[in-house]
Amino acid sequence: MLIRIRRGWEIPESQVTPENCFLDRRRLLKTAAAGSMLIGSAGLLTACDDMSVAEAAEDDDPSAKLYPVSRNERYTLDRPITDESLATSYNNFYEFGSSKNIAAKAQALPIRPWTVTFDGMVEEPREVDIDDLLARMPLEERLYRHRCVEAWSMAVPYSGFPMKALVDFAKPLSSAKYVKMTTFLDPEVAGGQRAAWYPWPYVEGLTMAEATHELAFIATGLYGKPIVKQNGAPLRLAVPWKYGFKHIKSIVRFEFTDERPKSYWEVIQGSEYGFWANVNPEVPHPRWSQASERVLGLNEQVPTLLYNGYAEFVADLYKDIDTAEERLFM
Ligand SMILES: Nc1nc2c(c(=O)[nH]1)N[C@H]1C(S)=C(S)[C@@H](COP(=O)(O)O)O[C@H]1N2
Ligand SMILES: [Mo]
Secondary structure (H helix, E strand, O other), X not given: OOOOOOOOOOOOHHHOHHHXXXXXXXXXXXXXXXXXXXXXXXXXXXXXXXXXXXXXXXXXXXXXXXXXXXXXXXXXXXXXXXXXXXHOOOOOOHHHOOOOOOXXXXXXXXXXXXXXXXXXXXXXXXXXXXXXXXXXXXXXXXEEEEEOOOOEEEEEEEEEEEHHHHHHHHOEOOOOOEEEEEEOOOOOOOHHHHOOOOXXXXXXEEEHHHHOOOOOEEEEEEOOEEOOHHHOOOOEEEOOOEOHHHOOOOEEEEEEEOXXXXXHHHHHHOOOOOOOOEOOOOOOEOOEOOOEEEXXXXXXXXXXOHHHHOHHHHHHHHOOOOOOOOOOOO
Protein backbone atom coordinates (compact mmCIF):
# COMPACT_ATOMS: atom_id res chain seq x y z
CA MET A 1 0.00 0.00 0.00
CA LEU A 2 1.22 3.47 -0.82
CA ILE A 3 0.95 5.83 2.11
CA ARG A 4 1.53 9.43 1.30
CA ILE A 5 2.15 11.89 4.10
CA ARG A 6 0.96 15.38 3.41
CA ARG A 7 3.68 17.91 4.02
CA GLY A 8 3.09 21.01 6.10
CA TRP A 9 2.70 23.40 3.20
CA GLU A 10 0.38 21.27 1.14
CA ILE A 11 -3.30 21.89 0.56
CA PRO A 12 -5.93 19.80 -1.19
CA GLU A 13 -5.35 19.76 -4.94
CA SER A 14 -8.90 21.01 -5.47
CA GLN A 15 -7.78 24.48 -4.46
CA VAL A 16 -5.34 24.77 -7.32
CA THR A 17 -6.97 22.82 -10.14
CA PRO A 18 -9.82 25.26 -10.90
CA GLU A 19 -7.19 27.51 -12.49
CA ASN A 20 -6.53 24.87 -15.08
CA CYS A 21 -8.84 26.07 -17.80
CA PHE A 22 -5.95 26.03 -20.22
CA LEU A 23 -5.67 22.28 -19.93
CA ASP A 24 -9.39 21.62 -20.06
CA ARG A 25 -9.84 23.76 -23.11
CA ARG A 26 -7.02 22.16 -25.01
CA ARG A 27 -8.33 18.69 -24.24
CA LEU A 28 -11.74 19.82 -25.33
CA LEU A 29 -10.43 21.12 -28.63
CA LYS A 30 -8.57 17.88 -29.24
CA THR A 31 -11.70 15.89 -28.47
CA ALA A 32 -13.69 18.09 -30.81
CA ALA A 33 -11.16 17.53 -33.55
CA ALA A 34 -11.47 13.79 -33.04
CA GLY A 35 -15.21 14.11 -33.67
CA SER A 36 -16.40 12.75 -30.35
CA MET A 37 -17.66 16.03 -28.92
CA LEU A 38 -20.59 16.07 -26.56
CA ILE A 39 -22.98 18.95 -26.05
CA GLY A 40 -22.18 21.60 -23.48
CA SER A 41 -18.76 22.44 -24.78
CA ALA A 42 -19.67 25.92 -26.00
CA GLY A 43 -20.19 27.21 -22.47
CA LEU A 44 -16.93 25.71 -21.28
CA LEU A 45 -15.07 27.28 -24.15
CA THR A 46 -16.41 30.73 -23.34
CA ALA A 47 -15.58 30.32 -19.68
CA CYS A 48 -11.95 29.69 -20.45
CA ASP A 49 -11.59 31.75 -23.57
CA ASP A 50 -8.78 34.21 -23.00
CA MET A 51 -5.90 32.61 -24.75
CA SER A 52 -6.29 33.33 -28.44
CA VAL A 53 -3.02 35.33 -28.67
CA ALA A 54 -0.96 32.62 -27.08
CA GLU A 55 -2.58 30.00 -29.26
CA ALA A 56 -1.81 31.94 -32.42
CA ALA A 57 1.83 32.27 -31.37
CA GLU A 58 2.24 28.59 -30.63
CA ASP A 59 1.28 27.67 -34.17
CA ASP A 60 4.79 28.79 -35.17
CA ASP A 61 6.54 26.75 -32.48
CA PRO A 62 7.42 23.21 -33.55
CA SER A 63 7.32 22.06 -29.92
CA ALA A 64 3.67 23.11 -29.48
CA LYS A 65 2.47 19.60 -30.33
CA LEU A 66 4.33 18.19 -27.31
CA TYR A 67 2.10 19.96 -24.77
CA PRO A 68 0.20 19.66 -22.54
CA VAL A 69 2.08 16.92 -20.71
CA SER A 70 0.86 15.06 -17.66
CA ARG A 71 1.38 16.55 -14.26
CA ASN A 72 3.73 15.04 -11.71
CA GLU A 73 1.55 15.17 -8.59
CA ARG A 74 4.48 14.93 -6.21
CA TYR A 75 4.95 18.69 -6.19
CA THR A 76 2.01 20.58 -4.74
CA LEU A 77 1.24 24.19 -3.91
CA ASP A 78 0.01 26.03 -0.83
CA ARG A 79 -1.65 28.77 -2.90
CA PRO A 80 -3.56 29.14 -6.15
CA ILE A 81 -1.77 29.09 -9.48
CA THR A 82 -0.94 32.64 -10.58
CA ASP A 83 -2.97 33.87 -13.54
CA GLU A 84 -1.19 33.14 -16.78
CA SER A 85 -1.64 36.73 -17.93
CA LEU A 86 0.22 37.97 -14.84
CA ALA A 87 3.03 35.39 -14.92
CA THR A 88 3.72 36.25 -18.56
CA SER A 89 3.56 40.05 -18.20
CA TYR A 90 5.44 40.73 -14.93
CA ASN A 91 8.95 39.52 -15.69
CA ASN A 92 12.60 39.98 -14.85
CA PHE A 93 14.73 39.58 -17.97
CA TYR A 94 17.44 42.26 -17.96
CA GLU A 95 18.49 41.40 -21.50
CA PHE A 96 15.33 43.24 -22.56
CA GLY A 97 15.43 46.01 -19.95
CA SER A 98 15.35 46.48 -16.20
CA SER A 99 11.59 47.05 -15.85
CA LYS A 100 9.05 44.25 -15.33
CA ASN A 101 7.39 45.21 -18.56
CA ILE A 102 9.62 43.50 -21.15
CA ALA A 103 7.24 40.94 -22.68
CA ALA A 104 6.75 42.84 -25.95
CA LYS A 105 10.48 43.48 -26.40
CA ALA A 106 11.31 39.84 -25.72
CA GLN A 107 9.29 38.79 -28.78
CA ALA A 108 12.29 39.88 -30.89
CA LEU A 109 14.28 36.86 -29.67
CA PRO A 110 14.51 34.19 -32.38
CA ILE A 111 14.04 30.78 -30.70
CA ARG A 112 14.45 28.57 -33.79
CA PRO A 113 16.92 27.32 -34.71
CA TRP A 114 18.29 27.07 -31.14
CA THR A 115 21.43 25.11 -30.39
CA VAL A 116 22.43 23.98 -26.92
CA THR A 117 26.13 23.32 -26.26
CA PHE A 118 27.37 20.80 -23.69
CA ASP A 119 31.08 21.15 -23.00
CA GLY A 120 33.84 21.50 -20.44
CA MET A 121 34.46 18.39 -18.34
CA VAL A 122 32.36 15.96 -20.38
CA GLU A 123 33.19 12.71 -22.15
CA GLU A 124 32.68 14.47 -25.45
CA PRO A 125 31.48 18.03 -26.13
CA ARG A 126 28.36 18.28 -28.23
CA GLU A 127 25.85 20.64 -29.72
CA VAL A 128 22.21 19.66 -29.86
CA ASP A 129 19.21 21.21 -31.55
CA ILE A 130 16.48 22.11 -29.05
CA ASP A 131 13.82 20.02 -30.80
CA ASP A 132 16.10 16.95 -30.85
CA LEU A 133 16.76 17.50 -27.16
CA LEU A 134 13.03 17.83 -26.38
CA ALA A 135 12.34 14.59 -28.24
CA ARG A 136 14.79 12.74 -25.97
CA MET A 137 13.76 14.17 -22.60
CA PRO A 138 10.99 12.84 -20.30
CA LEU A 139 8.49 15.73 -20.29
CA GLU A 140 6.17 16.33 -17.34
CA GLU A 141 4.37 19.22 -15.68
CA ARG A 142 5.18 20.51 -12.18
CA LEU A 143 3.51 23.15 -10.04
CA TYR A 144 6.30 25.21 -8.48
CA ARG A 145 6.41 28.26 -6.26
CA HIS A 146 8.74 30.99 -7.48
CA ARG A 147 10.24 33.44 -4.97
CA CYS A 148 12.11 36.46 -6.30
CA VAL A 149 14.79 38.00 -4.09
CA GLU A 150 12.77 41.22 -4.38
CA ALA A 151 10.17 39.65 -2.05
CA TRP A 152 7.38 38.87 -4.51
CA SER A 153 6.28 35.41 -5.51
CA MET A 154 4.05 33.44 -7.80
CA ALA A 155 3.03 29.84 -8.43
CA VAL A 156 3.32 28.46 -11.94
CA PRO A 157 2.82 25.24 -13.88
CA TYR A 158 6.09 24.55 -15.67
CA SER A 159 6.47 21.79 -18.21
CA GLY A 160 9.89 20.36 -18.91
CA PHE A 161 12.18 17.68 -17.59
CA PRO A 162 14.35 16.94 -14.56
CA MET A 163 17.79 18.52 -14.93
CA LYS A 164 19.18 15.11 -13.92
CA ALA A 165 18.07 13.78 -17.32
CA LEU A 166 19.99 16.55 -19.04
CA VAL A 167 23.12 15.91 -16.95
CA ASP A 168 22.94 12.19 -17.79
CA PHE A 169 22.64 13.12 -21.46
CA ALA A 170 25.71 15.41 -21.22
CA LYS A 171 27.89 12.69 -19.62
CA PRO A 172 30.07 14.84 -17.34
CA LEU A 173 33.34 13.44 -16.03
CA SER A 174 33.38 12.41 -12.38
CA SER A 175 35.83 15.25 -11.74
CA ALA A 176 33.19 17.89 -12.64
CA LYS A 177 31.95 19.73 -9.56
CA TYR A 178 29.68 22.42 -11.02
CA VAL A 179 27.54 23.13 -14.00
CA LYS A 180 27.76 26.62 -15.42
CA MET A 181 24.85 27.83 -17.56
CA THR A 182 24.92 30.73 -20.01
CA THR A 183 22.15 32.78 -21.65
CA PHE A 184 22.27 33.79 -25.34
CA LEU A 185 24.29 36.89 -26.27
CA ASP A 186 22.82 39.04 -29.01
CA PRO A 187 22.81 42.80 -28.35
CA GLU A 188 21.06 43.37 -31.67
CA VAL A 189 17.84 41.76 -30.45
CA ALA A 190 18.33 42.27 -26.72
CA GLY A 191 18.64 46.00 -26.08
CA GLY A 192 19.64 45.48 -22.45
CA GLN A 193 22.81 43.77 -23.61
CA ARG A 194 23.92 47.04 -25.19
CA ALA A 195 24.36 48.41 -21.65
CA ALA A 196 28.06 47.72 -21.27
CA TRP A 197 28.10 48.16 -17.47
CA TYR A 198 26.37 44.78 -17.00
CA PRO A 199 28.52 41.62 -17.25
CA TRP A 200 26.87 39.95 -20.27
CA PRO A 201 26.06 37.22 -20.97
CA TYR A 202 23.96 36.17 -17.96
CA VAL A 203 25.61 33.22 -16.21
CA GLU A 204 24.45 30.95 -13.40
CA GLY A 205 25.82 27.87 -11.68
CA LEU A 206 24.84 24.91 -9.52
CA THR A 207 26.84 22.22 -7.77
CA MET A 208 26.52 18.77 -9.34
CA ALA A 209 24.54 17.65 -6.28
CA GLU A 210 22.07 20.50 -6.82
CA ALA A 211 21.85 20.00 -10.58
CA THR A 212 21.03 16.31 -10.17
CA HIS A 213 18.61 16.84 -7.27
CA GLU A 214 15.06 15.75 -8.08
CA LEU A 215 13.68 19.31 -7.76
CA ALA A 216 16.08 20.89 -10.28
CA PHE A 217 14.02 21.27 -13.43
CA ILE A 218 14.54 22.55 -16.94
CA ALA A 219 11.38 24.35 -17.99
CA THR A 220 10.49 24.27 -21.67
CA GLY A 221 6.76 24.84 -21.23
CA LEU A 222 4.45 27.01 -19.15
CA TYR A 223 0.67 26.72 -18.62
CA GLY A 224 0.48 23.65 -20.81
CA LYS A 225 2.16 25.26 -23.84
CA PRO A 226 5.70 25.99 -24.98
CA ILE A 227 7.29 28.51 -22.64
CA VAL A 228 6.96 32.06 -23.98
CA LYS A 229 9.96 34.23 -24.73
CA GLN A 230 9.57 36.62 -21.80
CA ASN A 231 9.74 33.66 -19.39
CA GLY A 232 12.91 32.26 -20.95
CA ALA A 233 12.10 30.29 -24.10
CA PRO A 234 13.10 27.84 -25.27
CA LEU A 235 14.62 26.52 -22.02
CA ARG A 236 15.21 27.97 -18.56
CA LEU A 237 16.13 26.68 -15.14
CA ALA A 238 13.70 26.19 -12.23
CA VAL A 239 15.22 25.54 -8.80
CA PRO A 240 12.30 26.53 -6.58
CA TRP A 241 14.15 26.45 -3.24
CA LYS A 242 16.44 29.25 -4.47
CA TYR A 243 15.78 32.90 -5.24
CA GLY A 244 14.48 33.72 -8.69
CA PHE A 245 17.72 35.13 -10.09
CA LYS A 246 19.19 31.60 -10.14
CA HIS A 247 16.49 30.64 -12.67
CA ILE A 248 18.54 31.51 -15.73
CA LYS A 249 16.54 32.02 -18.93
CA SER A 250 17.07 31.19 -22.62
CA ILE A 251 20.11 28.97 -21.99
CA VAL A 252 22.55 28.20 -24.82
CA ARG A 253 25.31 26.43 -22.95
CA PHE A 254 25.88 23.95 -20.13
CA GLU A 255 29.55 23.78 -19.20
CA PHE A 256 30.83 21.29 -16.63
CA THR A 257 33.72 22.54 -14.52
CA ASP A 258 35.62 22.00 -11.28
CA GLU A 259 35.67 25.74 -10.55
CA ARG A 260 32.71 27.48 -8.96
CA PRO A 261 31.22 29.78 -11.60
CA LYS A 262 30.70 33.40 -10.70
CA SER A 263 27.12 34.23 -11.55
CA TYR A 264 25.83 37.38 -13.22
CA TRP A 265 24.40 38.97 -10.06
CA GLU A 266 27.38 37.86 -8.01
CA VAL A 267 29.65 39.83 -10.34
CA ILE A 268 27.37 42.88 -10.09
CA GLN A 269 26.94 42.83 -6.29
CA GLY A 270 28.31 39.75 -4.56
CA SER A 271 27.48 40.99 -1.06
CA GLU A 272 23.77 40.96 -1.94
CA TYR A 273 23.44 38.11 -4.45
CA GLY A 274 25.64 35.13 -3.71
CA PHE A 275 26.27 31.78 -5.34
CA TRP A 276 23.96 29.73 -3.09
CA ALA A 277 20.92 32.05 -2.90
CA ASN A 278 18.77 29.60 -0.94
CA VAL A 279 15.54 31.14 0.38
CA ASN A 280 15.53 31.84 4.12
CA PRO A 281 13.07 34.21 5.81
CA GLU A 282 15.50 34.76 8.68
CA VAL A 283 18.36 36.03 6.59
CA PRO A 284 17.49 39.53 5.37
CA HIS A 285 18.80 41.00 2.17
CA PRO A 286 21.15 43.86 3.16
CA ARG A 287 18.51 46.35 2.04
CA TRP A 288 15.20 44.65 2.94
CA SER A 289 13.61 41.86 4.97
CA GLN A 290 13.01 38.41 3.46
CA ALA A 291 10.52 37.41 6.19
CA SER A 292 7.46 37.68 3.95
CA GLU A 293 6.54 37.98 0.30
CA ARG A 294 3.88 39.63 -1.83
CA VAL A 295 1.96 36.97 -3.71
CA LEU A 296 1.32 38.33 -7.19
CA GLY A 297 -2.35 38.49 -8.03
CA LEU A 298 -3.51 37.97 -4.45
CA ASN A 299 -1.72 41.14 -3.36
CA GLU A 300 -1.35 39.54 -0.02
CA GLN A 301 1.77 39.35 2.17
CA VAL A 302 2.45 35.77 3.27
CA PRO A 303 5.29 34.46 5.44
CA THR A 304 8.28 33.21 3.46
CA LEU A 305 9.30 29.63 4.24
CA LEU A 306 12.76 28.16 4.67
CA TYR A 307 13.99 26.92 1.28
CA ASN A 308 10.78 28.44 -0.08
CA GLY A 309 8.81 25.56 1.48
CA TYR A 310 11.00 22.82 -0.01
CA ALA A 311 13.17 22.16 3.07
CA GLU A 312 12.05 18.55 3.33
CA PHE A 313 13.40 17.96 -0.14
CA VAL A 314 16.64 19.94 -0.09
CA ALA A 315 17.91 20.57 3.44
CA ASP A 316 20.12 17.46 3.25
CA LEU A 317 22.00 18.92 0.30
CA TYR A 318 23.61 21.43 2.66
CA LYS A 319 24.10 19.47 5.87
CA ASP A 320 27.87 19.14 5.46
CA ILE A 321 28.50 22.71 4.38
CA ASP A 322 30.20 24.96 6.91
CA THR A 323 27.97 28.01 7.22
CA ALA A 324 30.83 30.02 8.72
CA GLU A 325 32.56 29.66 5.35
CA GLU A 326 29.62 29.73 2.96
CA ARG A 327 26.68 32.12 2.89
CA LEU A 328 24.02 29.57 2.01
CA PHE A 329 21.14 32.04 2.16
CA MET A 330 22.46 35.05 0.31
N1 LIG B 1 18.94 35.52 -18.58
C1 LIG B 1 18.23 35.98 -17.54
N2 LIG B 1 17.63 35.10 -16.73
C2 LIG B 1 16.91 35.54 -15.65
C3 LIG B 1 16.83 36.92 -15.35
C4 LIG B 1 17.47 37.83 -16.25
O1 LIG B 1 17.43 39.06 -16.07
N3 LIG B 1 18.15 37.32 -17.32
N4 LIG B 1 16.12 37.34 -14.23
C5 LIG B 1 15.96 36.37 -13.15
C6 LIG B 1 15.05 36.80 -12.09
S1 LIG B 1 15.61 37.99 -11.02
C7 LIG B 1 13.83 36.23 -11.89
S2 LIG B 1 12.86 36.62 -10.57
C8 LIG B 1 13.30 35.24 -12.86
C9 LIG B 1 11.94 35.70 -13.36
O2 LIG B 1 11.35 34.69 -14.13
P1 LIG B 1 9.89 34.87 -14.72
O3 LIG B 1 9.88 36.15 -15.53
O4 LIG B 1 9.63 33.67 -15.55
O5 LIG B 1 8.98 34.98 -13.55
O6 LIG B 1 14.16 35.06 -13.99
C10 LIG B 1 15.53 35.00 -13.68
N5 LIG B 1 16.28 34.63 -14.86
MO1 LIG C 1 14.23 37.87 -9.19
